[in-house]
Amino acid sequence: MEFALSADDLAFREEVRSFLKERLTPELREAGARMTSVFIDKPWSIAWQKILHEKGWVAPDWPVEHGGTGWTETQRYIFASECALASAPALAPQGLKMVGPVLMHYGTPEQKAHYLPRLLSGEDFWCQGYSEPGSGSDLASLRMAAVPDGDDYVLNGSKIWTTHAHFANRIFCLVRTSTAGKPQEGITFLLIDMETPGITVRPILSLSGDHDLNEVFFDDVRVPQANRVGRENDGWTVAKYLLEFERGGRASAGLKVGLGRVREQARAEGVLADPAYRRRMLEAEANLSAIEMTEQLILSALTGGKNPGPLSSLLKIQSTEAMQKIDELGIEAAGLYGSVEQTAARQPMSQLPYVGPEHSLTAMPRYFNNRAATIYGGSNEIQRNLIAKIVLGL
Structure with a gap:
């Protein structure tokens, strides 16, 4: 477009x-x-x-x-x-693009006054505590307990796949405050200081060799009830609102630049001369045009004061699958050099020598990391179910 x-x-x-x-x-x-x-x-x-x-x-x-x-x-x-x-x-999107919009919509005046300026300045660096062992795409099955005790909640349990928990000084969490009724009806949304006694962060290293992910353990962690966002047991409503912003966005600009770079790399390596490769490159370009159109619909809704709604699910499917196809094209352009593990050499400002052209440094790690893109934020299978139910009425 x-x-x-x-x-x-x-x-x-x-x-x-x-x-x-x-x-x-x-x-x-x-x-x-x-x-x-x-x-x-x-x-x-x-x-x-x-x-x-x-x-x-x-x-x-x-x-x-x-x-x-x-x-x-x-x-x-x-x-x-x-x-x-x-x-x-x-x-980092967890603050500016996730918890920030949630606080604007559901936060108390005191929460907005305290957290929003710190979000802008970077004084608070947030991570997201949603998934648990056994509760990923079926997020409503989460079990981490938050028991009221005076003016506090006492938390026990764990969260997993918590991106940048080792850097964060704040985490927003979904916790279980009731087991009565439907699972979605007993969830509460909390803001937590990562320095609170009883919180332990353990690293999870990815296939790419990167340390982005962590498991976070909560052992009798006391959190003021004043840190609750929305009503008790209504956290599922808050979480769904946040996920619309996590799934939506302005991804096409980065995807277009990434595809352009892969095209230049493929041309330099002679791969672009292959008709089958060139056809897949053109298909990726067509997909990006469709993504841009979806983004414009979402941004128009936001401008009009509306939520992205099911369009965010559609965009999540389109953009993550397009990203993975671009990664595959990048792997082919890198050739054999893409399979060389060079974690230290590819770090920013590294002075270490590397094997092959520079673009081969990141091709395989990017491919490995982005395999998770169709899973996090709600798997693409779940997004298709949402579209079938909400849009198509199936």
Whole structure:
């Protein structure tokens, strides 16, 4: 999809490009270029977040009254595209794109006043405590108990696949406060300080060699009931609202840049001369056009004050499966060099020598990390069930 940009939009694009040229350091560009998943380690994302916060550009999707930019949807798309083209590191989504919108919608005035400014500045770095051993796609089966005791809840249980828990000073959690009725009816949404006694974080290393994931254990952890978001036992409603923002987004800009880079790598390696490979490249480009259209529908709904609704499920399916197809094309472009494990050499600002062309460093780790994309945030099979039920009435 090609947007017809107005004179104001063209001027805004030049402003963004000038800002990125001036403030996006070589170190941050390299960190962004060597990202192998949607997450990047805290030192890089926070460094870039502080620069954007100083500029007032850290939360383009937030309302102006809470620190947003007031940009049009076209301007937001331009900004996302230019950041992707410049290899800017991604900001951690758990705070700005997940718990932030939830607090704006369900938080108390005190919660908004305390947490939203800290989200913008990066003073609070959040992780998400949803999945448990045995409760992943069937999230309503979660068992981590929160028992009222005076003004507190006492938590016991564990969470798993918790991205960046080893960096975070805050976690938002779904906990079990009742076993009566349907499983969804006994869940509560809590905000928790990771320094609270009784919390233990243990690493989970991925196939790519990265440490993004963790298991988090709660042993008699006391959390003030004032940290509850929404009503007790109504956390499922809050969680569904958050997942609409986790599944939706502006993914096409990054996917388009990623596909363009793979195309150039394939051309350099001579792979693009293969008609079968070139056909799959064209199919990926067509898929991206469909994703852009879906994003525009979602962004239009958000602009009108509506929730993304089932469109976020559709976009989650489209974007994650497109990303995996692009990764597969990247693996073929890397050839045999893609199978060489070079975890230390591919770290940002590493001075270690590496085998093969530079683009081969991240091809296989990116492929491994993004295999999980069709599972996290609600598996794509679950998303298809939601679409069948809500949209098609099946």
